[in-house]
Amino acid sequence: MDLSAINPILLLASLMVAATPILLAAIGELVVERAGVLNLGVEGMMITGAVCGFIATITLGSSVLGFAGAALGGALLALVFGILTQVLLSNQVATGLALTLFGLGLAALLGQGYIGIKAPVIPKWPVPVLSDIPVIGPILFNHDPVVYLGILIVAAVWFFLSFTRAGLILRAVGENHDAAHALGYHVIRVRLLAIMFGGACAGLGGAYLSLVRVPQWTEGLTAGAGWIALAIVVFASWRPWRLLLGAYLFGGVTVLQLNLQAAGLAVPVAYLSMAPYLATILVLVMMRAGRAPGSLAQPFHASR
């Protein structure tokens, strides 16, 4: 065993990178759930975003347009879910699961001609001045732009939910949709927008995998990341900054486990794989389940 082989600076830096896809997907789902909708289709939206982003990057030749395409693809798929659950009042759990399965198949179909093609490399984008700070610089400020974007989105969501009128309306819709409706707010419109935002974020997260992390298109690329994102939202008890912590915890365990192995420490991998989920259950018990948005997963119709 040679723990000195692990460079803590590189470890923390790669932790931030590993956490980014699940962070993006989870922050989108957080907004969706705060609006009172449970969309279990995160995995499907992620992988659709992954393939849409990949196709857009290859055909349009631009990574920025690629990520835009990923967000659009994720949002469109989410809109399907939104129309089914909000307008046609289908069951949210069943529709969400169906969305995951549909998304996996759709992505495999769309990606048929793109297997084995390499995406252009997205260069790192060190923040001027800040990236020169010893220790903190390489950990925090020497990444590709999407890592910063993820953190910015978390900050923006936090600000939106806590300090804006629109955020208040969204929370009201999520806590008690009948009351929000009685006050004259458009419950369905708010929810559809939230669902599309969630889809766009999940799409970005998926594209981060296919364009930066892996970076290529293969079927089954997301390999369950969407489900981890769902767990993180619960772990974070629906709060943005805790979600950031949760994403780093979940992402960090993967990186740490591989690092410990490479350094020759015989860790029972199963323990480390369990750890974040145990933490989720612990948080759930300690926080009490009552913190979930009041109208979560309940169907809304103005006539009731």
Place this chain on the structure above:
Amino acid sequence: MSIKNLLAGTGIALALATGAFAQDPTTVGFVYVGPVGDGGWTYEHDQARQAVEAHFGDAVETVFVESVPEGPDAERVMTQMALQGADLIFTTSFGYMDATINVAERFPDVKFEHATGYKMADNVAIYNARFYEGRAIQGHIAGQMTESNIIGYIGSYPIPEVIQGINSAFIHAREVNPDVEFRVVWAYTWFDPAKEAEAATVLIEQGADVILQHTDSTAPQAAAQAAGNVVTFGQASDMAEFAPFPRVSSIIDDWAPYYIARTQAVIDGTWESTDTWDGIPEGMVSIGEITDAVPAEVKASAEAMIEAIRAGEYHPFTGPLNRQDGSVWLADGEVASDEDLLGMNFYLEGLTGEIPQ
């Protein structure tokens, strides 16, 4: 995942039901652990399946289910295939072993072929390729290509087949470079591009400048390419899109001749439960082009080693070899027996770390 397979199963049912109206061709089923587009292991099996179709034309019909998890799901998929009239079923991953045996017991008239396992029955044959022969070539090249003297190895599961590969690559790297060290990471998956990319990145961060992989996707190749100065080898398939660098060579599995021969045996009624373990001499394992990124003399000696293995003059596990704890495994000149290799659950002397149990 299970619902996806259920749907896939229904698909097979439809395919077989519609096929039944034709002149009752021989139906061959394939169960895959990854997607056919993985670019590695499953891709090669599917290429061989297509070769079977091309060879027999209308006389044979093939069906496959991809991305079948190792476990109870696999048993269900196989049962479905057998129920729908498959005559021969290839189950193409180590983890399908018990499932194959269980299903075969219930369908004595259906022939099963399990890849890389060791349990047989009257209607279950096993087949495998001597990947360790290819690993010897990889180790030989890797040991001379590394400058940091650290070689990273992405293992899938700690099973004999994978451990053979690590040992074979290691002793041949040590032979040409006494300072070389191996760092092994177990990914506990055959196919998970994100995890494989992470494992490769971790190994590169810890100083490895050669990455060997026993997982099926091309993600480690991409990670090495991003790092810039890291050498890789194609696994199971040529992965030529990463040549000439980082991919400097590869191990290619060629299952087509075996699948065609076994399908023919079923058609002729001469099928028997056999234990096949072929390698470079028979062509089941071949070595992809060694690119110009490898120095000419290294390439020449690697090719000489391939020829020696092909001619049967050289066995990659030839003594003297000691186990990791220093005890003698093979005396001078002694060659490992197949039983020894099939049960290999220990590292050889010089490797650090422990095999997870």
